[in-house]
Amino acid sequence: MEAGCLGEKDGLTFWLARPEDYDDVMAISEDIYWGDDYLPHRYHTWMTEPNRVVILARRERKLVALESGLVVDGGQTVVGEGLRVCPTERGRGVAGVIQRFIEQYILQLYPSVRVRRLTREVNPGPEKLSKFKVLARRAILSLRGKAETFDGFISHLKAKLNTGEVSDGGSAHDSVELESKMITLMDHHQLKALLLDPDLPSRLQLPGGAIIQDWQPLQPVESNLEVLNRRNLTWLVDGCNEKPMFMSFHTPPYPIPLDGGAFRLNIDLFGTIPFLAKAALTAHLEKVRGELQGTVIFHVYMHPSLWEGMKQFCEGDEGVKQCKEFWEQFFLEVKG
Ligand SMILES: CC(C)(COP(=O)(O)OP(=O)(O)OC[C@H]1O[C@@H](n2cnc3c(N)ncnc32)[C@H](O)[C@@H]1OP(=O)(O)O)[C@@H](O)C(=O)NCCC(=O)NCCS
The missing domain is CATH 3.40.630 (Aminopeptidase)
Structure with a gap:
């Protein structure tokens, strides 16, 4: 495996995000939330935030996805944030692959983590509710x-x-x-x-x-x-x-x-x-x-x-x- 590469799965390689990846991340973020996206503003802060991991997935050299996890609640919880997949790769399960990767990676770094939490603007729907528990709305x-x-x-x-x-x-x-x-x-x-x-x-x-x-x-x-x-x-x-x-x-x-x-x-x-x-x-x-x-x-x-x-x-x-x-x-x- 190439130096710096954290792992491989389904033709994707996983990397820790670096400040110099900013432009690539912005390139896959163009249409997100109709322009109401926090990541352009927060990306550089995320690079140095304590207890935060930001993972990029690449297919060959091309950046195809990002997911981040912040470990909180005294090390018990990881909050998933920033998930995005480039438009040409959507609908092929990439979001699931990167989330599973980051989950395992964070567990290695923070074995105390017990739960993964996230917030979303849409109800995941009955077909996905078996995977998510709605804590509040x-x-x-x-x-x-x-x-x-x-x-x-x-x-x-x-x-x-x-x-x-x-x-x-x-x-x-x-x-x-x-x-x-x-x-x-x-x-x-x-x-x-x-x-x-x-x-x-x-x-x-x-x-x-x-x-x-x-x-x-x-x-x-x-x-x-x-x-x-x-x-x-x-x-x-x-x-x-x-x-x-x-x-x-x-x-x-x-x-x-x-x-x-x-x-x-x-x-x-x-x-x-x-x-x-x-x-x-x-x-x-x-x-x-x-x-x-x-x-x-x-x-x-x-x-x-x-x-x-x-x-x-x-x-x-x-x-x-x-x-x-x-x-x-x-x-x-x-x-x-
Ligand atoms: C939402 C988005 C990340 C989905 O990516 P995708 O790779 O096309 O998703 P797929 O439907 O092919 O992948 C299905 C897998 O991803 C998971 N997934 C899909 N959308 C998800 C979401 N919004 N949040 C969490 N997981 C999601 C599914 O549960 C499934 O997981 P599994 O493989 O463990 O069963 C992508 O459409 C995107 O980047 N949209 C714009 C940004 C956005 O809305 N981000 C989500 C909120 S932060």
Whole structure:
């Protein structure tokens, strides 16, 4: 076997991805997620991220597939991310081959790994459910607008909060109060106390008991604090109770290929109280407005019960509009 080659199977050779493979990886990624792809932005970070393995499959010299695994949850779980097969090789089982290879390779490096988890935007369907267990599903609201229209959109949302259009069990007065009571968690100790509180998963109905950060599921355990810390998130909690009933964060906006260059913003909401969700969304947009430029697409991930109310809350603005029908995030575990 050639130096650097990790293995061979079904006419494919497997390699650790290197920074200089970037252009080849981008070449097989052109049509992915309609340009809403995170990998162009994250690839180089992935090259040096602790406990991450990125594998490439080549047929002869040509790059045909990529899959990555991040070992989390104190070494018990590998989260699969980035899977892609070049268009000319699709439908021939390559995705299965590279996933099986990386699974074995990661087990050699991290024998403590017990489960493989992933998130997907489509339900794998009954024929594949024997392979996957659906741990949870979250609803996604997607909106799009030009950065310069966001000020108007935020004012629109604030006006709805302030006029009490947001009833949801909270009075107009409560809403005004709440908007100012979404607290930014700045302190590492506060965040640690929040996330390691054993009541948190049930109080906030965490999906599958996990925090899903921009499609990456993580158990609320101490070893994952360092992973979350790397992501430079902005955290908010409601300050109404000693034990927050709502928690949210946004990932810093990042560039995506959409329309020749746009920005993507991900806001993850945890909890089920509608007026807190609205206050949190407004507060996140307020915090991020100065960082946005050009076309911005933003995805808000939430408990399914919140989606309809959040959609209505965001309606009626000329600049920022819903850009995708109801869709979902499926949190899956691969059965061993
Ligand atoms: C989705 C994609 C990776 C499938 O690749 P493919 O090689 O054409 O898939 P095939 O249907 O030929 O392969 C079937 C095998 O891959 C697995 N597979 C197919 N799609 C999958 C998916 N989205 N996630 C996980 N596994 C998948 C199947 O379970 C099957 O595994 P098995 O061999 O163990 O039974 C490919 O179409 C692609 O690159 N699409 C664009 C990017 C994308 O949507 N990626 C997936 C989400 S990250």
